[in-house]
Amino acid sequence: MTEAAVSSAPKARTTARRPDSIRLLLNNSLATGGFIVLVAVALVALAAPFLPLADPDVTAPANRLMPPFSPDHFLGTDALGRDILSRIVWGTRVSLAVGLSATVIAAFFGSLIGLVAGYAAGRVDSVLMRGIDMIMAFPYILLALAIVAVLGPGLLNALYAIAVVNIPFFARNIRGITLGLSRREFVDAARLSGKSNVQILFIEVLPNVLPVIIITMSTTIGWMILETAGLSFLGLGAQPPQADLGSMLGEGRKILFTAPHVSVVPGLMILVLVMSINLFGDGVRDVLDPRLKSGVLTRPVARTTIDRKEAPSGLKPRGDAVLDVQDLRTEFHLGGTVYKAAGGVDLHLAQGECLGVVGESGSGKSVSAMSIMGLVPSPPGRIVGGAAFLGDEDLFSLSDERIRQLRGADVSHVFQDPLSTLHPLFTIGDQLTEAILAHRRITRSQARKIAEDLLKLVRIPNPAERLKVYPHELSGGMRQRICIAMALANDAKVMIADEPTTALDVTVQAQILSLMNTLRHERNAAILFITHDFGVVSAICDRVAVMYAGKVVETGTTEEILNSPAHPYTAKLIDCVPVLGEPERRLDAIEGRPPMVNNLPQGCAFADRCPKAQADCRAAPISVTEIAEGRSVRCLHPVKEGEHV
């Protein structure tokens, strides 16, 4: 209804985006080859009535079984003297048409069943899917045979049979996708916008399912052609004198040894047709499937590529730090664009110290932290400058083997989602023991003992029993404790924790924070603590580094930063956090958004949002000024004590 009027905008956009997909498709040379062959075959088949071909069905017993390359019969003749070239062109036409129609019919009914079953769920779903299961319970070809047996032989009936046996394939695929989509929030939102179930299913859900339907079609049409040929080969499809590829093959079978060309020619044609369709179909799938598109197939290497232009000879470790990151530059190269996710980051951690790294999402906190041990996926990431000293060693110039030794030993990680660290199929005990054995030469039972002590250390009640459970049997807070235990397993000097409590409830968060705080004092381990929450910073961090657009803009002790922020960004950021116990406080939002890191301004990246910005701020890169001992800020006009921005 009104949808039609409104949808003009999306259409304009789809066309604008289409060249992109086509270019992707053309990049795939196999798919392009398949496409060219397919188009050529299809064009010839379509043009059959206009081509100077002999009548495919006229028999001429005098000319029977002429070999290929005979005059007037380029591919020879068959047992009834019919021109094979003509029959193959007309036969391909029939096979293509039947395969295509069967695919469309199967896709239509299969998708409809899948959509309805997945969307309605519950009883409707059970009934529909049990029906589908029943169809699938029969061997495939047997079912097709049975259908033809009931309907009687004939091309059209073969088409129906092939379509019916393929319906379950579509129904199952589409049901799965629809089921997932129907639980998405936008479906509820559409319902609250007043759309009826039918409208939601066909206007909201279907467009999201369509790519999957197309993928499924493009990957099954080849099979359907083969199956139709199979039925015709058995004499159940195309009836004489009509030619299709299967029946031609069937006719040639009896004289396979005396006149092989009669069966070899249609056989080759089937091969070419199905191959080209499948190659093209796979190409289409790769382009439309978002998972494959985002490059999951190109497996990232185990360590971030390090590609420093000049050797950082000027950089030396500062004396008191266990970890000293200097001028770290990490980039992502995607297409032709360079994202400078870390654009010269300096961080240093003293022994036993907890440094908080604060900033909005996309400011480069995680990338900086992951770069240290080379955990940024490459491609597309690469470290292009700077150094990270662990003691005296520059981590960026070490061998892969040495990095492997250090990972999980001297430097360990705790992530936001514990399930990304824990393997779902191994028990907690096995995983902890494994982590310990990877770095120490002790027996398995000794390691198991240490594992038990570790669980005790992170205050998990009944550790001996807990060693035997699987990660999914534990709550989120318990899992995060396990991850912390794992991070401590080999006496880490530095623990890199990336938003370790963000996914947890406040009461659990409070426990994890106090646990981490106690442990770092007990073990004298330094923590690089990434968070976006100033409350969390107050609870655990000694010092804070504030990041903005890939750079550290301010560092200082937690008290200094919270009480007298010097960088306008820090000041604004603190002002927009609601504080418990001060409900009247007006939240001072920072208007606008941070700049994209692929398009950073020449001067201060905060200038567009900064109330104190002046002309000089935009002129040149801003360097760091030390405004007090251990306190530095990247700003030309820092906020003064007591000043309000």
Added chain:
Amino acid sequence: MSEAALLTIDRAERVFGGGRTIFGMPKPAVHAVQDISLEVRKGETLGVVGESGCGKSTLARLIVGLDRPTGGSITLDGRDIAADAGNDPRALAKKVQYVFQDPVSSLNPRKTVRTILTAPLVHLIGLGKKDQERRLEELMEAVNLAPEFLDRYPHEISGGQAQRIGIARALAADPEVIVLDEPVSALDVSVQAQVLNILDGLKSRFGLTYVFISHDLSVVESVSDRVAVMYFGRIAEIGPAREVFANPRHPYTHLLLQSAPAPGRKSLVPEDANTELPDPYNPPPGCAFFARCPNATHKCKESHPPLEAKSGEATHLAACYHPHGGEEE
């Protein structure tokens, strides 16, 4: 406390699962929401806090009619929501709207913002072509977005912008009540402040009533007139926001406030004991907070504490036999 209650929830209950299998075995049941009674007055903001899994979102879905209670009733202006959701969902959607937690997944990835925002205008209030344009502009202005965004797709806008679109969609049909389910949890603090300020402005401008759900106490405190604290599917404490936050009576509320991080708060007071929620398939007979409660006695284990006034204030109720801050029974 019932001067002109707009939304009345009376002993609402939602049980998932249950029933019997074809072989007559009882299927496990979870009480996601149990025995919840409360009222929301016109023009107020009721904050709902609680930890993950305590039934906040289930309650929200019941209020907007996306789900039906298995017991009790929810009425809006005296009309039963569950009945309306079945008979006339559009009339209901005109009065109650919802803002989702995940701004991006609440927008159909294949529709432009314009298509998304036009849907309620067409289906709920049947606006003609001309009026649609005008209303779209008003909506974009209300959530402080440039009209250019109308022609973008959801993946072409940021999370904060997507959430403003979600708010604009909820506003489109001029509802009376908006249920906001963790509307700012997925956003960065600076963006969160923008969205909270917009919500605040819209409320006074359009005379809206909010049910604001969040796990973030400081956010709830800054937006709410009254707050309800939920634990394990029930209301643990409810009252004027200021009262509840300044003088929490339920030990769970007290624990939440103690655990919340705040800038400048040095150490959080963590509880040492078991923090696990009780097993939802096998709920304890008495108070669900028993295993974690410092004030627990034998009595708490026996029966469920009723939700009653514990301090002088008749509007401040807590479900506890031995409330925090002294007994007065």
